[in-house]
Amino acid sequence: MGSSMSESDSGDDTGQTAESAERTRDPYALGDHDGERGPDDRAVFWADAVADEIEAREPTEPVVIKGAISPSGVPHLGNVNEIMRGYFVAESLRERGYEVQQVFTTDDRDPLRKLPRKLADLDGNIVDLGAVNAGALGQNLGRPYTDVPDPFGCCDSYGEHFSNLIADCAELLGVDIEIVSTTELYEDGSFEELTRYVLDNQDRARDVLGEYQDKVDADYVPFNPICGECGKVTETVTAVDTDAGTVEYRCTDMEAGDQVIDGCGHEGTATLREGKLPWRFEWPAGWDVLGVDFEPFGKDHAEGSWPSGVDIAENVFEIDPPVPMVYEWFTLDGEPFSSSEGHVVMVHDVLELLEPAVVRYFFSKDPSKARDFSIERLDQLVDDFDRTERLYFGEESGTDREEALGERAYPPSIRPTVADRFDDEFGEGAWRSVANDRTARETVDGLLEERYADRIRIPYTFAAVLGMFDDPELRTDVARKEGHLADDTPEWAVETAMERVDLASEWARRTDNEFNYELKRATLPETDFDEATEAALDELADFVAEGHDGETIQGEIYETAKRHGVPISDFFSAGYRLLFDETQGPQLGPFVAKLDREFVVERFRRNR
């Protein structure tokens, strides 16, 4: 930012110098300061850097942060970038006292171009296309998503079905967004003025877009009416009458990838509300209608749509484009997400494995880096989160940068959790309004510092081990005995800690990793014990046969091992080998005490 910026702040009503505007048009810039205000000015957390850019433009409140998605199919974790990247910027601005609104458009007037092979019901279960009436769905190719019947029959349309799923994702993550249907923006006239404007200035529109798209020729009309006969989005406009507010069209064939969707040949008239702007115009039009100040988008938009969008915004609509930010895409277990092929994971699924705060934390990481969401290695993500949390509460020290980053990234990750956990501190359901209610924010931030600091985290992998115990009380007892819980740990903190056990054991089960301790009941695992170990096992079997509680058996394991000169850890491993065919496992004494005695005795004797 040049020194001229400060001069323009006072007088220049554009609010920006060419230099600063140039810089904030770079979607990769992420608030890359030029050091004018010194190196200390550089924000450690990317969301703060973006917030700096937005603030420099002196936005009117509420500051509007937008995201968007096409409701074309399963909304996966990658799509959630649109919600969560904006969320962290929103929170950064709210912490500075700004009122911020997160709006999310569903591009539901876009035509259905092909049938995805996988869909999802409203509960977030992925289902095969074959599970619904694919034939009936196929009849709707070319029609706007909001005019396609919901294949599940539960919502008003296909578009609404998947928009609802996106709304659920935000809800599940505690993010307050307002969903705006693009179809509604057309139908209620919000887009009408801009549509008329574009059609009145077609030459300009063509000139600008033609710089980016070769197909824009003299016949190109930047409007796609919906056929009054077959309901498809058409591409051939034959006449425009903006005074009457109508266009005439012929319903011609539409190319969709390598497929062609047949037009019905109908010739008719449509109003400016009965159609849509092409995407390259629709995106900037949304910035204007919704007053968008910031919008994150995937890297696929960075080189094509964004530059043309800026050009169209400035030279056709004559508005300022929002502050942009590109995010890299995630992979899932090393492979790209694919809604149509079912290589996806939804927020609904992820929350069976992770606390919402950890999921939010995942999205607080540098957007410019491609990241793998590795189900196998979820324990690393959770450990990372736990460490950041300890850094935040000063329970552990790290590098200056780590501590500064934790200071900034942790509060927005945990805030909805804190509000939820102490919801009785708020009015009825008021914790949900934390985003925009200043009083509620103060309350939640106070709770975070004063009460949530006492939370307890059990390491994720150990939580998976505890999952071996079905009995909740036994889980808690073991956690307590291992020093994770103290006598004075508040009840809510015990609950918070123990909630992770179900998540981690689900993870162990799903990945079938070394923490998935499956009791090998049916067959005796292969073993290779020395004589001393075998003698010790026989003796331990006798002891178990007498009937003792878990605590006593645990002690006897040590005693038995000692008597036979078997190293303690080897003896435990022998037990785990016999029961699980593993070298580790849950605390052995309490565990075997819970099993039927005869099985344990026979197993320790290596009989079956």
Added chain:
RNA sequence: GGGCCGGUAGCUCAGUUGGCAGAGCGUCUGGCUUUUAACCAGACGGUCGGGGGUUCAAGUCCCUCCCGGCCCGCCA
């Protein structure tokens, strides 16, 4: 073919105006001699994708090449 983003320890990543390559986990060793996992201490571990250049000094700046992804038709 052209443009853009990324490539740092086995894994996940952090490295702010160029200034002695870092963390966590994993691994190994030792400690806690009745509580395996836990916890504590220590160690091992890197041609910072390769090569060249600028500089007293390069993970960081420049050039070039390699790898992965995206864009440069349409669509979104």
